[in-house]
Every structure is written in structure tokens, then in C-alpha cells.
Amino acid sequence: MLRVRDxxxxxxxxxVLERAELAVEDGRFVSxxxxxxxxxxxxxxxxxxxQRPLAGTVESGLGHSDIGILFQDDALLPWKTARDxxxxxxxxxxxxxxxxxxxxxxxxxRLGLGGLADRYPRHLSGGQRxxxxxxxxxALTPKLLLMDEPFASLDAIVRARIIQEVAALVEREGISVxxxxxxxxxxxxxSDTVYLLSRGPRARIIxxxxxxxxxxxxxxxxxxxxxxxxxxxxxxxxxSREVDDAGSPKAVx
Amino acid sequence: MLRLVNLAVLRQAAALAVLLAxxxxxxxxxxxxxxxxxxxxxxxxxxxxLFGSGRIWPHLEATFVAALGGLAIGIVVxxxxxxxxxxxxxxAELFEPVMTVLNAIPRVVLAPLFVIWMGVGLAxxxxxxxxxxxxxxxxxxxxxxxxxxxxxxxxxxxxxxxxWSLVRHVYLPSVAAWVLGSLKVAVGFAFTGAVVGxxxxxxxxxxxLMSFAQSTFNCALxxxxxxLILVVVLLIxxxxxxxxxxxxxxx
Numbered sequence: 340m341l342r343v344r345d346x347x348x349x350x351x352x353x354x355v356l357e358r359a360e361l362a363v364e365d366g367r368f369v370s371x372x373x374x375x376x377x378x379x380x381x382x383x384x385x386x387x388x389x390q391r392p393l394a395g396t397v398e399s400g401l402g403h404s405d406i407g408i409l410f411q412d413d414a415l416l417p418w419k420t421a422r423d424x425x426x427x428x429x430x431x432x433x434x435x436x437x438x439x440x441x442x443x444x445x446x447x448x449r450l451g452l453g454g455l456a457d458r459y460p461r462h463l464s465g466g467q468r469x470x471x472x473x474x475x476x477x478a479l480t481p482k483l484l485l486m487d488e489p490f491a492s493l494d495a496i497v498r499a500r501i502i503q504e505v506a507a508l509v510e511r512e513g514i515s516v517x518x519x520x521x522x523x524x525x526x527x528x529x530s531d532t533v534y535l536l537s538r539g540p541r542a543r544i545i546x547x548x549x550x551x552x553x554x555x556x557x558x559x560x561x562x563x564x565x566x567x568x569x570x571x572x573x574x575x576x577x578x579s580r581e582v583d584d585a586g587s588p589k590a591v592x
Numbered sequence: 593m594l595r596l597v598n599l600a601v602l603r604q605a606a607a608l609a610v611l612l613a614x615x616x617x618x619x620x621x622x623x624x625x626x627x628x629x630x631x632x633x634x635x636x637x638x639x640x641x642l643f644g645s646g647r648i649w650p651h652l653e654a655t656f657v658a659a660l661g662g663l664a665i666g667i668v669v670x671x672x673x674x675x676x677x678x679x680x681x682x683x684a685e686l687f688e689p690v691m692t693v694l695n696a697i698p699r700v701v702l703a704p705l706f707v708i709w710m711g712v713g714l715a716x717x718x719x720x721x722x723x724x725x726x727x728x729x730x731x732x733x734x735x736x737x738x739x740x741x742x743x744x745x746x747x748x749x750x751x752x753x754x755x756w757s758l759v760r761h762v763y764l765p766s767v768a769a770w771v772l773g774s775l776k777v778a779v780g781f782a783f784t785g786a787v788v789g790x791x792x793x794x795x796x797x798x799x800x801l802m803s804f805a806q807s808t809f810n811c812a813l814x815x816x817x818x819x820l821i822l823v824v825v826l827l828i829x830x831x832x833x834x835x836x837x838x839x840x841x842x843x
Contacts, residue, residue, distance in 0.1 A: 414747040
């Protein structure tokens with residue numbers, strides 16, 4: 340589905356990310372975790388074409404419209420209602436406006452926002468805006484969904500609920516996901532594979548972990564599975580070592 | 593809450609009434625020289641005469657046409673130049689210093705020049721209103737476009753939007769929002785331009801009427817016209833406020 344090879348990203352000067360290799364197989368949920376400044380977001384931006392890599396390749400065999408991205412900010416157009424925001428992508432893809440609006444209403448219903456379709460983003464809560472942004476992306480029926488810490492700004496309960504819904508949705512629809520996060524619990528409970536990045540600059544992917552918690556899976560319940568604790572411990576100690584190594588010869592080398 | 597507001601308005605109205613009554617009483621008791629400080633009733637009489645005789649209408653019309661004409665052309669030209677400067681760096685290099693200078697000086701000093709260039713008719717007033725408004729709108733649009741939210745642009749691009757989609761769904765609404773945000777100031781500027789232009793040299797308009805009142809030492813007429821300008825601008829402000837509130841209901 341997605342194969343990133345030898346990817347190096349630089350904003351002029353020292354690369355933030357160096358020779359990254361990762362793969363997202365069909366229908367798989369993959370997470371990328373790492374300290375801040377390790378180029379996690381840059382990798383996603385390179386996959387969607389917002390960032391030109393210095394070197395390396397991104398192969399997906401997918402068209403632009405098959406890849407959806409959900410950012411940390413909702414970035415909804417403030418002058419459009421929830422429904423118009425959701426319909427936007429459909430209109431861009433050539434859908435007739437009336438059909439796009441009907442489709443948008445359907446997605447808003449599905450995400451529990453049926454009554455709020457005519458509201459402007461300013462009149463929605465953070466969680467509701469996040470759902471609109473989700474509807475906006477999912478309405479395009481992407482085959483690959485990229486998410487850049489999409490739930491970081493939400494409070495704990497709303498966050499858990501939305502994560503449950505997203506997990507169920509992508510599992511059911513067979514959407515492949517690449518999630519960037521620095522929340523280890525989120526990464527483990529949702530993913531089939533977790534990649535760990537070293538500290539930036541010149542961050543590299545240093546570990547790949549398989550998550551053995553069986554599917555179908557509820558991300559909240561998954562945290563009580565025995566495999567969860569074991570993997571969490573391992574990831575946590577690997578990540579801590581990365582963060583603690585600041586200034587050591589290995590990190591500089 | 594509503595009750596409190598209403599009470600405050602009531603108190604303000606009462607204070608105004610008391611002030612007017614005192615002013616009137618002082619006038620009647622010959623404590624104020626009517627040549628310099630006419631009483632409210634004398635001002636009201638002057639106003640009544642202006643409207644009763646129908647003499648006011650051509651003046652009101654002249655000022656409105658000049659102000660609204662200058663406002664409309666100023667907004668259009670301000671937007672066009674602002675967009676052009678924001679999109680083409682070379683044009684920004686050309687426009688920005690000129691606009692900065694025009695912004696720094698009190699632009700009404702151009703009034704006598706415009707009268708020489710365009711005569712005492714309508715054109716010189718429209719021009720003064722225009723130059724006041726256009727510079728304001730230019731900076732609003734120019735600054736605004738350069739600060740368009742990058743995240744919105746990326747959102748539209750990742751949803752598959754074209755360059756035209758960006759213009760239509762991100763840039764145009766942003767520009768509209770900024771222009772509407774400064775609409776009230778622009779309206780004030782437009783009327784300032786029209787009235788000052790008429791004050792300098794004209795044969796019609798509220799500014800001309802003031803200049804006439806001044807040369808004939810008619811203070812009651814002067815107050816009447818000032819009052820009229822006040823009412824007109826407040827009215828237009830209220831309309832602009834309504835429009836802004838409706839069109840920016842999403843914000």
C-alpha cells in the first residue's frame with residue numbers, strides 16, 4: 340500500500356529525518372512514534388506531497404484522492420458550515436454540488452453530528468470540529484489515511500470516544516492508516532505495527548514492533564491485554580533511552 | 593441583562609435631555625450670545641427650514657453621491673492593488689512606498705490640489721473620498737493576504753483543490769472578511785473626504801453649506817449641518833454594522 344524508502348528530509352541545513360524506511364500493508368494500522376523534532380510530521384507531509392524530500396522515495400500506487408490526511412488542527416474553513424466543509428473535497432473531486440451536500444450530511448450523521456450540519460466551525464466544540472474534519476476526510480473514501488497527532492488537542496474522554504470510533508471505522512472499511520503520535524498508549528492500542536524514531540536532527544527509524552493484540556479490537560479494552568503492558572514497557576524504555584541520550588556521542592554521531 | 597442596558601440608555605437619554613434643557617434655558621436668559629452659541633430651539637428651527645423648504649435635498653444628494661462614489665471606487669481599487677501587490681512582489685515594491693507615504697500624510701491636504709485639477713464639481717470630492725478609502729483598503733487587503741492561514745491552504749490542497757479553488761474558497765472569503773472588518777472606518781473616511789472637499793470649494797453639498805454658514809456667520813445653520821452629518825454618518829455606520837454582522841456571521 341505504502342512504501343517509504345531511504346527518505347531524507349531537510350529544511351535547508353541538517354536533515355531532520357534521515358534514511359527512513361517504513362511500510363504500511365493493505366488494511367494495516369501503523370504508528371510512528373518518537374521524540375519531538377524527530378521529523379514525524381515531515382514524513383507524513385512528504386507522503387502527501389506537501390514536503391519535497393531531499394532524497395528517497397515514497398511509493399503507494401495510489402492516486403492523490405485515495406490518500407486522506409487529518410492534521411492536529413482541524414483547519415476547517417471558518418466561513419463554511421460543517422456540511423459545506425465536508426462537501427468541499429467531494430466537490431473538488433468533481434461531484435455535483437447537490438450530491439456532495441447529501442453525501443456530506445450522511446457522513447455527519449454517521450459521526451453523530453446530524454443536528455449540527457448548518458453550524459459554523461466557531462460554534463462547534465473541539466471534539467465536534469474534530470469529527471467534522473474526520474467526516475471531511477472519510478467522505479472521500481480514502482484507501483490510506485494519514486493522521487498527524489489528530490487527537491492531541493482533545494480532552495481525555497472525548498479523545499477516547501473519537502479514537503474508539505475511528506478505530507472501528509477504519510477496521511470495518513479496511514482503510515490503511517499511518518498515525519503519527521507521541522502517545523505510546525494510543526500507538527500500541529490502535530496499531531498492528533509501531534515504528535520508533537530516534538531523536539532529531541538526523542532522526543532515523545530505530546525499531547519496529549509488532550503488536551500482537553488480536554483484532555477486532557477496542558482500543559480502550561486493548562490496554563488491558565497482557566501483550567499491551569509488555570510492549571508498552573519495551574517501547575517506553577527504548578524511547579526514554581532516546582530522549583536521555585541528549586548530547587551523548589551516539590546521538591551526535 | 594437587556595433591562596440593564598435599557599436602563600443605561602434611559603439614563604444617558606435623561607442626561608442629554610437635562611443638558612439640552614439647561615442650554616435652552618441659558619439661551620433664553622440671554623446668558624449665551626446667539627451669534628456664537630444658538631440655543632437648541634434655534635438650531636431646530638434652522639433644521640426645520642432646511643427640510644421645510646426642501647433646500648437640503650440637493651446638498652444631501654451631492655454629499656451622498658460623492659461619499660458613496662469615492663467609497664465604491666476606493667474599495668474596488670484598494671482590493672485590486674492590494675491583491676496585485678500581495679501576489680506580485682515587483683508590484684509590492686512599486687506600490688508599498690507610495691501607499692506608505694499616502695498613509696502617513698493627512699490625505700485631506702490633497703483637497704485644494706484636487707479642486708485645481710478637477711474643478712469645483714463632483715469629481716474632486718469623489719477623488720478625495722477615493723484616496724482616503726483606497727489607501728486604507730489597500731493595506732487591509734495587502735496585509736491580510738500575506739497572513740492567510742497556511743493551514744487552510746494546505747487543507748484545501750490536500751482535499752484536492754486547484755489554484756482556482758484556493759482563490760475561491762480561501763483567498764476571496766479572507767479578503768471579504770478583512771474589507772468588511774474595516775468597512776465602518778472606510779465609510780467614515782468617505783464622508784470625511786466628501787465634506788472636506790466641499791468645504792474647500794463647491795457649489796453644493798453639506799460641506800458647502802457649512803462653508804456658506806461660516807462666511808455668513810450663521811451659527812444656527814452651522815450647528816444644524818453638523819447635527820445632520822452626525823445623523824447621516826451614524827445611520828450609515830449602523831447599516832455597515834448590520835451588513836458586517838450578517839456577512840461575517842460565521843466569525
